[in-house]
Structure formats: C-alpha cells, structure tokens
Amino acid sequence: MYITNLIIQSGFWITWLLIPIIYELIPAIIGFFSLQVAKQHFKHLKPISKYPYITLIVPVYNSEDSLFNCIKSIETSSYPDEKIKVLIADNQSKDNSYQEYLRARNIFHKLNMQWLSTDQGKAKALNAAIYNSIGKYVIHIDSDGVLQEDALLYIVTDFENDSSIDALTGTILTRISLIKKTKNKFLKFIRENEYMEYCQSFLAGRAVESQGNRLFTMSGAFSAFRRNKLLGTDLYNIETIGEDIDMTFQIRYQLKGRALLCPLAIFYVSPLDNINKLYTQRQRWLRGELETLHLFFENRSIGISTFFKNFVVRRLVMDHTILLLRVIWTFAFVLLILLGYSSNVVITSFVLLYLLYLFILLLNFLSIQSFLKRFSSDRKYYLSKFYILLSLPIYYFACSFIQVIGIINAMTTPAAWTTKNITQEFSDCKKVIEKDWMANRYGKRKRKL
Structure with a gap:
C-alpha cells in the first residue's frame, strides 16, 4: 500500500x-x-559609409507629456538629422500634443518634421504616414518613449549588411x-x-x-x-x-x-x-x-x-x-x-x-x-x-x-x-454577487410565503 x-x-x-x-x-x-x-x-557587421534616407513615424494620441522628449531623442541620435524625415501622425488627440510638436519644431531646426492629422486609431495613423513616407527605410516608434543614441544607426546597419x-x-x-x-x-x-x-x-x-x-x-x-x-x-x-x-x-x-x-x-x-x-x-x-x-x-x-x-x-x-x-x-x-x-x-x-x-x-x-x-x-x-x-x-x-x-x-x-481595469472588474464582480445574493434571499422569502 x-x-x-x-x-x-x-x-x-x-x-x-x-x-x-x-x-x-x-x-x-x-x-x-x-x-x-x-x-x-x-x-x-560592416559599418555603413553612406547613410540612406529614412522616414521616422511617430503615431500620437494625447501625448503632450512625452512627445517633446521623444522628438528630442530623434534629434540627439547618432543618425544624421538631414537624412531623417519625421512624420508625427496624430489620431485625434484632445490635449496639447500639437503645441508640444510646435515647441520641438522651433528648437530642433535641423529635423525635417511634418504633422499629419489622421483618423482615430493607431493603425490608421501609421497607414496614413506610410503613404507620406520617403527614403529607403520606414521606422516607427511610439510617442511615449525615447531612442537609445545609436538605435537608428544599429537598425540601418543591420539592413545594409x-x-x-x-x-x-x-x-x-x-x-x-x-x-x-x-x-x-x-x-x-x-x-x-x-x-x-x-x-x-x-x-x-x-x-x-x-x-x-x-x-x-x-x-x-x-x-x-x-x-x-x-x-x-x-x-x-x-x-x-x-x-x-x-x-x-x-x-x-x-x-x-x-x-x-x-x-x-x-x-x-x-x-x-x-x-x-x-x-x-x-x-x-x-x-x-x-x-x-x-x-x-x-x-x-x-x-x-x-x-x-x-x-x-x-x-x-x-x-x-x-x-x-x-x-x-x-x-x-x-x-x-x-x-x-x-x-x-x-x-x-x-x-x-x-x-x-x-x-x-x-x-x-x-x-x-x-x-x-x-x-x-x-x-x-x-x-x-x-x-x-x-x-x-x-x-x-x-x-x-x-x-x-x-x-x-x-x-x-x-x-x-x-479594457476594464482590475478595479472595475472587482466592482462589477461585487455587483453581480450582491445581485445574486439579493435574488437568492428574495427567492427564499417567496417560497416561505
């Protein structure tokens, strides 16, 4: 046993x-x-001697808190500014994202930047920007982050090799x-x-x-x-x-x-x-x-x-x-x-x-x-x-x-x-339990009567 x-x-x-x-x-x-x-x-990997032209797409939605730093990381990257076209694809922002874009444009004069107003949705923003892209490579980054200094260079070097x-x-x-x-x-x-x-x-x-x-x-x-x-x-x-x-x-x-x-x-x-x-x-x-x-x-x-x-x-x-x-x-x-x-x-x-x-x-x-x-x-x-x-x-x-x-x-x-967050999920779950509990109590009372 x-x-x-x-x-x-x-x-x-x-x-x-x-x-x-x-x-x-x-x-x-x-x-x-x-x-x-x-x-x-x-x-x-062989270092590149000639920098191809690239388009960098930044889809934006209510990004006033992060957009400027994102653009700054593009400007301070090791990839030459004159070889980059930056497309800011805004999908119906309701904050001051556009003002942050203007501030960046006034400071980073060397960057070729363009603002695009698109339909709502990240995919729609990206697609609209792709149609406006030029150059050999198209790269997109989110507006709430920043590039490591050599990130663009590493990407293009991999492609070129x-x-x-x-x-x-x-x-x-x-x-x-x-x-x-x-x-x-x-x-x-x-x-x-x-x-x-x-x-x-x-x-x-x-x-x-x-x-x-x-x-x-x-x-x-x-x-x-x-x-x-x-x-x-x-x-x-x-x-x-x-x-x-x-x-x-x-x-x-x-x-x-x-x-x-x-x-x-x-x-x-x-x-x-x-x-x-x-x-x-x-x-x-x-x-x-x-x-x-x-x-x-x-x-x-x-x-x-x-x-x-x-x-x-x-x-x-x-x-x-x-x-x-x-x-x-x-x-x-x-x-x-x-x-x-x-x-x-x-x-x-x-x-x-x-x-x-x-x-x-x-x-x-x-x-x-x-x-x-x-x-x-x-x-x-x-x-x-x-x-x-x-x-x-x-x-x-x-x-x-x-x-x-x-x-x-x-x-x-x-x-x-x-998507509902965990607080909302718990709240909904509590309501269902309370509703079922009350229904159960009401059912018991009805049967007694």
Missing part, C-alpha cells in the same frame, strides 16, 4: 514538472547555445531613471520585475526566435521596414488591436520575407503606472494575439498535426493551452490534498517547479548581460538587480493569471482598444 501511494504521488509531481521541462526548460537550454552563436553576428532582411524590431526596455525615482516601494518592485521581464523577453526570447525567422511579433513600439517591402503589404490591419502581429505575419507569409530582432537597437518606454495598467495591458496584448491569429489564419491550414513544423502552432499551445493548465494546476493543489495527496508532496512540487523556472531565468540572465556590454549603464543596473530573478517566476504567474482572464474576456466581450 505504501509503495503504491509513493508511486502515485511521485507520479503527480513528475507529471507536474514534465510539461515545463518539455516546453520551457529544453527550449531554454537550446536557446542559451543559440544566443552564443547569435552574438557572433555583431562582430561581422543583409539585403534579405525585410523588417526589424528593436529591443524595448523600461526607463531606469523613472524606476529609480519611484517612491512607492511596492510599485518600484513591480517596475523592477517589469524591467527584468522585458530584458528576458527581448534579449533572450525574441533573440532566439529571430535565429530561425520565427519572430512571433515585431514590437508595436519600435519596428522598421524596407519601404518597398512595406508598400507591398496590406499595411496595418485596422480590424484588430494586434496590428503589429498581423504585420509580422504579412511579412513572413504573404511576402515570404524575413522579420528579425535587432537586439542592439534599444527603445526606452515608461514603466507601468500601476497594477491596473499591467492588468489592462496584458489583456490587450492577449486579445490582439487571438484576434490576429483568427483573422490571418482563417483561410489557412493550421492544426495540431503541424505542431513540429509550424512555430505558430507551438506558440498557441504555449500561450493558451499550457497557460490554462498552469493556472488550473496551481489552484488545484487544495483539491489534491483533499483527495489524499500528501501536503509535503504538493509543496515539494511547487518548490521544484519554482527552482526549474529560476534555472531557466538564470540561463537567460547570463546571455542577456553579455548583450548589454555595449550599454554600460543598462548592464550595471541589470546586474545590480540580480535578486529580482527570485521574484520573477511569481510575477510571471500573476501575468499568466491575467492572461487567462483575458482569454475569457476575449470570448465574452466585444473587441475594444480600452
């Missing part, structure tokens, strides 16, 4: 660990060695200076986790995807294209909030092209304002992914039989099927104890799972710090936050839980750019 229970309960935690080992640990180990090879790429590259996305990191200024300790801790998450996502995850032209999505905050290739697409899809994913798929599947990561091209964005922002942001990303996959693969053959051939199928399994199982299993531990499993076995399973994810993060950490060698301040800060790796698995789980809610919301609520 004892041996039987031991086998059954051991089988539980072995099964618990099997999926993350197959889907996350093994790819992480392969990715670690893949990244070592990827780093050699930068040693063979490899004519087979059709599109590039940069590395997105949160601004360290704003993290350091955060007074609320809990918010600062969340922002530090977010910084490490972005490093892991771009300089490990997307860097590995990029090796086999398997980049799932170019960042909507910072992406670049050969202009002639971009004009060969259907432009940005206005029917989904996942227009960046849709564009990535267009480049790869419609044009049979290559969309890669340029890890040295860094764009710094503002960190999260609060937990509500994290909640709405992750749900919006998840909804955009689901919408785009539905729209783009509606008339294409895609199924579980193509799991080993099509990385998109594997991504779907990881982001949705495994995600649901991860959350369900985590909350099922109470039920497992009630069913007779030893609490020690369950706790041991949690500890082993945590250590497994910690090992994966450590592998990525070692690769990422070498990517940051050219950026001393970023590397110094990154290394100083080594201890954040300890909390990152928990942060990832919290994000997974939000994504599961996002899947449910995506299936039950109409598409919209704005």
Whole structure:
C-alpha cells in the first residue's frame, strides 16, 4: 500500500514538472547555445559609409507629456538629422500634443518634421504616414518613449549588411531613471520585475526566435521596414488591436520575407503606472494575439498535426493551452490534498517547479548581460538587480493569471482598444454577487410565503 501511494504521488509531481521541462526548460537550454552563436553576428557587421534616407513615424494620441522628449531623442541620435524625415501622425488627440510638436519644431531646426492629422486609431495613423513616407527605410516608434543614441544607426546597419532582411524590431526596455525615482516601494518592485521581464523577453526570447525567422511579433513600439517591402503589404490591419502581429505575419507569409530582432537597437518606454495598467495591458496584448491569429489564419491550414513544423502552432499551445493548465494546476493543489495527496508532496512540487523556472531565468540572465556590454549603464543596473530573478517566476504567474482572464474576456466581450481595469472588474464582480445574493434571499422569502 505504501509503495503504491509513493508511486502515485511521485507520479503527480513528475507529471507536474514534465510539461515545463518539455516546453520551457529544453527550449531554454537550446536557446542559451543559440544566443552564443547569435552574438557572433555583431562582430561581422560592416559599418555603413553612406547613410540612406529614412522616414521616422511617430503615431500620437494625447501625448503632450512625452512627445517633446521623444522628438528630442530623434534629434540627439547618432543618425544624421538631414537624412531623417519625421512624420508625427496624430489620431485625434484632445490635449496639447500639437503645441508640444510646435515647441520641438522651433528648437530642433535641423529635423525635417511634418504633422499629419489622421483618423482615430493607431493603425490608421501609421497607414496614413506610410503613404507620406520617403527614403529607403520606414521606422516607427511610439510617442511615449525615447531612442537609445545609436538605435537608428544599429537598425540601418543591420539592413545594409543583409539585403534579405525585410523588417526589424528593436529591443524595448523600461526607463531606469523613472524606476529609480519611484517612491512607492511596492510599485518600484513591480517596475523592477517589469524591467527584468522585458530584458528576458527581448534579449533572450525574441533573440532566439529571430535565429530561425520565427519572430512571433515585431514590437508595436519600435519596428522598421524596407519601404518597398512595406508598400507591398496590406499595411496595418485596422480590424484588430494586434496590428503589429498581423504585420509580422504579412511579412513572413504573404511576402515570404524575413522579420528579425535587432537586439542592439534599444527603445526606452515608461514603466507601468500601476497594477491596473499591467492588468489592462496584458489583456490587450492577449486579445490582439487571438484576434490576429483568427483573422490571418482563417483561410489557412493550421492544426495540431503541424505542431513540429509550424512555430505558430507551438506558440498557441504555449500561450493558451499550457497557460490554462498552469493556472488550473496551481489552484488545484487544495483539491489534491483533499483527495489524499500528501501536503509535503504538493509543496515539494511547487518548490521544484519554482527552482526549474529560476534555472531557466538564470540561463537567460547570463546571455542577456553579455548583450548589454555595449550599454554600460543598462548592464550595471541589470546586474545590480540580480535578486529580482527570485521574484520573477511569481510575477510571471500573476501575468499568466491575467492572461487567462483575458482569454475569457476575449470570448465574452466585444473587441475594444480600452479594457476594464482590475478595479472595475472587482466592482462589477461585487455587483453581480450582491445581485445574486439579493435574488437568492428574495427567492427564499417567496417560497416561505
């Protein structure tokens, strides 16, 4: 009897660990060695002697607080001002964004800047600006961030060294200076986790995807294209909030092209304002992914039989099927104890799972710090936050839980750019419970009468 229970309960935690080992640990180990090879790429890049003309698009919506600094980062970049056309594509701002644009235009005289008034929606703003673009490359950045000094130069250098590259996305990191200024300790801790998450996502995850032209999505905050290739697409899809994913798929599947990561091209964005922002942001990303996959693969053959051939199928399994199982299993531990499993076995399973994810993060950490060698301040800060790796698995789980809610919301609520935040969700949930409670009490009274 004892041996039987031991086998059954051991089988539980072995099964618990099997999926993350197959889907996350093994790819992480392969990715670690893949990244070592990827780093050699930068040693063979030839510096460009002639700077091609580029168009830089900045979509704007109520960006008065950040637009000036965004334009300033373009002007102070190492790429020559006379080789840049800046298109500020405003999609119906209701604040003083235009006044900030005028202020920047009066100060940065060398920049060729133009203001475009467009229909509301980021995709519509981008499309209008693309039609007004000139030059060899089209690059777009969000208005709430700033470019690293050499980011544009790194992007163009990658393009010029490899004519087979059709599109590039940069590395997105949160601004360290704003993290350091955060007074609320809990918010600062969340922002530090977010910084490490972005490093892991771009300089490990997307860097590995990029090796086999398997980049799932170019960042909507910072992406670049050969202009002639971009004009060969259907432009940005206005029917989904996942227009960046849709564009990535267009480049790869419609044009049979290559969309890669340029890890040295860094764009710094503002960190999260609060937990509500994290909640709405992750749900919006998840909804955009689901919408785009539905729209783009509606008339294409895609199924579980193509799991080993099509990385998109594997991504779907990881982001949705495994995600649901991860959350369900985590909350099922109470039920497992009630069913007779030893609490020690369950706790041991949690500890082993945590250590497994910690090992994966450590592998990525070692690769990422070498990517940051050219950026001393970023590397110094990154290394100083080594201890954040300890909390990152928990942060990832919290994000997974939000994504599961996002899947449910995506299936039950109409598409919209704005999403209910966690405060609104709790408020709605409270109202439903109160309504059901009152209905139940009323029903009991009626039956008594």
